[in-house]
Amino acid sequence: xxxxxxxxxxxxxxxxxxxxxxxxxxxxxxxxxxxxxxxxxxxxxxxxxxxxxxxxxxxxxxxxxxxxxxxxxxxxxxxxxxxxxxxxxxxxxxxxxxxxxxxxxxxxxxxxxxxxxxxxxxxxxxxxxxxxxxxx
Amino acid sequence: xxxxxxxxxxxxxxxxxxxxxxxxxxxxxxxxxxxxxxxxxxxxxxxxxxxxxxxxxxxxxxxxxxxxxxxxxxxxxxxxxxxxxxxxxxxxxxxxxxxxxxxxxxxxxxxxxxxxxxxxxxxxxxxxxxxxxxxxxxxxxxxxxxxxxxxxxxxxxxxxxxxxxxxxxxxxxxxxxxxxxxxxxxxxxxxxxxxxxxxxxxxxxxxxxxxxxxxxxxxxxxxxxxxxxxxxxxxxxxxxxxxxxxxxxxxxxxxxxxxxxxxxxxxxxxxxxxxxxxxxxxxxxxxxxxxxxxxxxxxxxxxxxxxxxxxxxxxxxxxxxxxxxxxxxxxxxxxxxxxxxxxxxxxxxxxxxxxxxxxxxxxxxxxxxxxxxxxxxxxxxxxxxxxxxxxxxxxxxxxxxxxxxxxxxxxxxxxxxxxxxxxxxxxxxxxxxxxxxxxx
Numbered sequence: 001x002x003x004x005x006x007x008x009x010x011x012x013x014x015x016x017x018x019x020x021x022x023x024x025x026x027x028x029x030x031x032x033x034x035x036x037x038x039x040x041x042x043x044x045x046x047x048x049x050x051x052x053x054x055x056x057x058x059x060x061x062x063x064x065x066x067x068x069x070x071x072x073x074x075x076x077x078x079x080x081x082x083x084x085x086x087x088x089x090x091x092x093x094x095x096x097x098x099x100x101x102x103x104x105x106x107x108x109x110x111x112x113x114x115x116x117x118x119x120x121x122x123x124x125x126x127x128x129x130x131x132x133x134x135x136x
Numbered sequence: 137x138x139x140x141x142x143x144x145x146x147x148x149x150x151x152x153x154x155x156x157x158x159x160x161x162x163x164x165x166x167x168x169x170x171x172x173x174x175x176x177x178x179x180x181x182x183x184x185x186x187x188x189x190x191x192x193x194x195x196x197x198x199x200x201x202x203x204x205x206x207x208x209x210x211x212x213x214x215x216x217x218x219x220x221x222x223x224x225x226x227x228x229x230x231x232x233x234x235x236x237x238x239x240x241x242x243x244x245x246x247x248x249x250x251x252x253x254x255x256x257x258x259x260x261x262x263x264x265x266x267x268x269x270x271x272x273x274x275x276x277x278x279x280x281x282x283x284x285x286x287x288x289x290x291x292x293x294x295x296x297x298x299x300x301x302x303x304x305x306x307x308x309x310x311x312x313x314x315x316x317x318x319x320x321x322x323x324x325x326x327x328x329x330x331x332x333x334x335x336x337x338x339x340x341x342x343x344x345x346x347x348x349x350x351x352x353x354x355x356x357x358x359x360x361x362x363x364x365x366x367x368x369x370x371x372x373x374x375x376x377x378x379x380x381x382x383x384x385x386x387x388x389x390x391x392x393x394x395x396x397x398x399x400x401x402x403x404x405x406x407x408x409x410x411x412x413x414x415x416x417x418x419x420x421x422x423x424x425x426x427x428x429x430x431x432x433x434x435x436x437x438x439x440x441x442x443x444x445x446x447x448x449x450x451x452x453x454x455x456x457x458x459x460x461x462x463x464x465x466x467x468x469x470x471x472x473x474x475x476x477x478x479x480x481x482x483x484x485x486x487x488x489x490x491x492x493x494x495x496x497x498x499x500x501x502x503x504x505x506x507x508x509x510x511x512x513x514x515x516x517x518x519x520x521x522x523x524x525x526x527x528x529x530x531x532x533x534x535x536x537x538x539x540x541x542x543x544x545x546x547x548x549x550x551x552x553x554x555x556x557x558x559x560x561x562x563x564x565x566x567x568x569x570x571x572x573x574x575x576x
Contacts, residue, residue, distance in 0.1 A: 003325045005315030012318035037439055038322045044436070064443075067328070067335045068392040073306040074327035076314070082389070085326045087336060087441060097439035099326040108392065112343070125315050129325060 001080045001101055005125025011039055014054045019128040024118050026096060028055035035093045057092055059118035061132065064089040064097065066110040076124060082107050088116055088132050100132035139213075139250045139266040146282045147432040147567075148461055151453060156429040156461040158285025160575030163417040163424035164536045166199025166410030168192060169368040172525060173404045175219075175300045180234035184215050184299035185244025187406040189257055192293055195408035200421030201291060203259035206410070208289025209266045210280040212273075212296050213249050217402035217526060218330075219301040220308060221246040248297055265289040272296060273407065273529035274475070274559045278430040278567040280411050285427075290413055296529055297406035305402055306330065323440050328391060331478045333441045335394035338480035340444040342393070345497030349393045352479060353381040354503045356397050359476065359516055362509060363523020365546040368533070370403045370525030393480070400477035400521035407529045409536065414575060425539045428555070428570040429461030435564040447481070447563045448496060451488025454568055458489070458557060462570040466490040470551045471514035471538070473531035474568075475560020477521030484563045486515070511550040517543070518558075531558040535571040 008016040018025040026035050029043035031051035042049040066086035072078050083101055090096045102110060103121070116132040123129050148156065170187035180186060188211075196203055221227075227241045235244055236255040243252045250266045265288050269276030273296035280294040306329070310316055316324055342348060360379040363371050371377070379397065387396040417424035435450045437443070459465055466489060474485035483499030492513050494502055507515035518534030521527065535556040537543040547553075559568030 003327075004313065004321070006318055006321040006325070007315050008318035012322060015322070016318055038319070065336045065340050067332050067339060067394075068389065069326075069328055069332065070389040070392060071329055072327040073311045073329055074324075075307070075312050077327035082392075083327075085328050085332065085391075095438045097441060099323070099328075099440060101326060123315075123325065129321070 001083065002076050003121070003123040003129060004074060004076050005123045006127040006129065008127070011041060015039060016127055018054070019120055019130055022120055024057045024059045024130050025054040026057055026090070028053050035096050037096045037098070057090055060091045061088045061098070061116050063087070063110060063112050063114050063116055065112065068108045084108070084110050086110055086132070098130060098132065102134065103131060104133055137250070137254070137263060137266050139268050141268055142279050146279060148430060148457060149432050149434055151456055151460065153461060155463050158282070159428050159461070159463065160426045160572070161414060162281045162284045162411055162427040163414050164409050164411055164427070164571070165417050165420045165422055165424050166195040166201070167533055167536055168194025168196070168198055168408045169533070170406040172370040172373050174370070174374070175302055176404055178228060180231045183231055183245050184248055184297050184404065184406065185235060185252055185256065187404065188248055188253060188295055188297045191297070191406035191408040192253070192257065192295060195293060195410045198421065199410040201410065204262050206260055206291050206293055207262050207264045208280070208283060208292030209250060209253065209260070209263055210269050210276045210283065210292060210294045211248065211250060211253065212270050212276055213247055213268055214270060215248050215297045215299045216246065217298050217300045218306045219299065219303060219402070221301070246299055253295070265292070272561055273532055274561065274567040274569070277409070277532055277569050278432060281427045281430050281569065284411050284413060291416060292411045294409040294411060295406065296527070298404055298527060300402050300404045331394040331399050332391040334478040334480045335391045336441055337444055337447055337484070339393050341483070344444065347497070347500045350385055351500040351503060352398070353384045354507065355482065355515065356384045356479060356522060357381060358507050359479070359519045359522040361519070362517055362546055363519030365544065366519055366524045366530060367544070369519070369523060369530060370401065370405070371523065394478060397522070398479045400526040403525035403527065405525065405527050407527065407533060409532070422542070423540045425536045426572045426575045428464065428572045428576050429458055430567065430569045431457035431461060432567045433565060437564065442564050447484050448488070451484045451563045455489040458568055458570055463576065464555060464570070466493070468555045469557060470554045471517050471548055471556050473516055473518050473520070473535050473556060473558035475520065475528065475531060475566065476516055477526055477528065477561065479522055481563055482516065485560070489557065509546060509548045509550070514548050514551060517546060517548050528561055531560070532569070539571055539573040
């Protein structure tokens with residue numbers, strides 16, 4: 001699926017750079033030892049802005065939930081309707097979610113609770129984005 | 137007069153605050169609505185500004201006050217349903233020139249400042265207080281209630297208006313571009329429509345409690361039936377079609393498990409209320425409806441989308457805050473008018489309130505019982521957004537009119553209308569009000 005391209009900004013540049021290098025990173029507050037995603041200028045728990053860093057993840061997780069999109073507002077994706085959009089929970093912290101089209105999984109046949117691994121797909125402008133595939 | 141933005145101290149966002157200090161000391165006395173339309177037809181007399189003036193004047197007349205008695209105005213300057221003025225499209229100067237414009241030519245067409253309203257309603261000669269209540273009437277109601285209670289204004293207009301233009305919902309802007317900024321991309325690259333998040337929560341709810349999407353059908357048909365008895369509403373005015381269970385179950389998916397009828401239809405419409413003190417309300421045309429409490433929540437999800445656990449925790453807090461400040465229990469509610477745009481989260485609000493003793497996971501079973509306006513357990517007698525179009529205010533209008541005994545064909549008959557609750561929009565972020573036929 002041809003996702004829209006991505007123009008990294010100051011806040012998210014490390015996330016996108018890591019994706020281009022085949023690594024999954026998530027923002028981490030070293031002050032309260034907590035992951036947060038999406039990234040933010042400050043820790044959403046303690047408010048610190050000086051202790052935020054990027055932490056590499058294992059790239060493993062579980063399918064928490066999903067929906068099937070039949071009426072997509074994004075022009076580039078409309079040709080691919082209907083498609084799955086799943087919510088992935090990371091192994092490192094089940095409270096951290098990532099979205100996924102679950103490439104390779106038939107529409108509306110999403111195995112909630114199944115194990116997934118990260119892959120990296122190119123978007124319309126070549127920027128890579130984390131995606132997820134069901135394992136075994 | 138420069139409008140103020142509400143201070144954080146205005147909101148009742150936490151538990152343990154006790155009775156609301158202005159409980160029963162603020163009254164709704166007037167209601168005014170504009171007509172509805174699916175989209176703007178380009179005429180000056182139907183632009184969002186013109187319909188706002190119409191709704192305000194109708195609320196003033198309904199209350200039976202003279203305009204010079206009004207000293208406050210609370211409104212939302214953002215009027216979009218998701219439609220924005222097309223970039224590069226010429227501004228219609230015949231519309232601009234039909235009014236006293238501000239320095240923004242789209243004011244009154246694609247947005248609405250307090251300045252625009254006051255310039256075009258010269259009869260409002262005594263406005264001393266202007267404040268914004270953004271996003272929806274639920275917010276404006278809370279702001280106005282607290283302002284009247286605090287004595288910042290004594291007779292206050294409350295306004296919410298919506299514009300809608302040609303084109304499909306949310307298909308422009310960033311969604312039509314070839315690339316997104318990095319921050320937006322983290323949550324928006326997957327192309328999810330607005331109801332996707334609610335669909336996810338509903339899917340989790342169904343898995344957890346063993347429920348199905350089909351069990352929503354009685355709520356949907358009840359909402360449309362009630363909406364068709366709302367003469368101010370879109371479906372009653374333009375498409376008086378009942379909705380059957382078969383219609384609902386056959387509808388196309390938007391974001392499965394949310395289908396077309398789980399989504400509300402964007403429309404153009406304005407509504408205004410007049411709030412005042414109980415002392416002043418005695419001289420007005422209609423029986424006052426008293427506000428017993430207001431409460432707000434400002435929760436954020438831990439990550440990309442709220443989990444069912446987060447939703448259930450927050451809606452339970454909302455219920456507790458509402459009851460604590462109003463000095464009531466769930467048993468006092470005659471009916472409920474919590475927000476429904478999207479239908480698939482209405483049950484979270486209901487269960488959070490513990491309406492009719494409801495526990496978690498029971499709302500969809502409750503929908504299979506008599507939830508009509510003639511039964512003992514009315515659910516959404518307004519019909520909400522589903523019954524009358526996307527306004528986010530039918531629920532408040534209905535509470536006021538039901539408690540005044542002038543809801544017409546929609547009047548509840550299976551219960552005595554004494555205390556009701558309304559508000560929204562979202563389970564994690566909204567503003568809610570407890571209304572009463574008596575000051576408590």
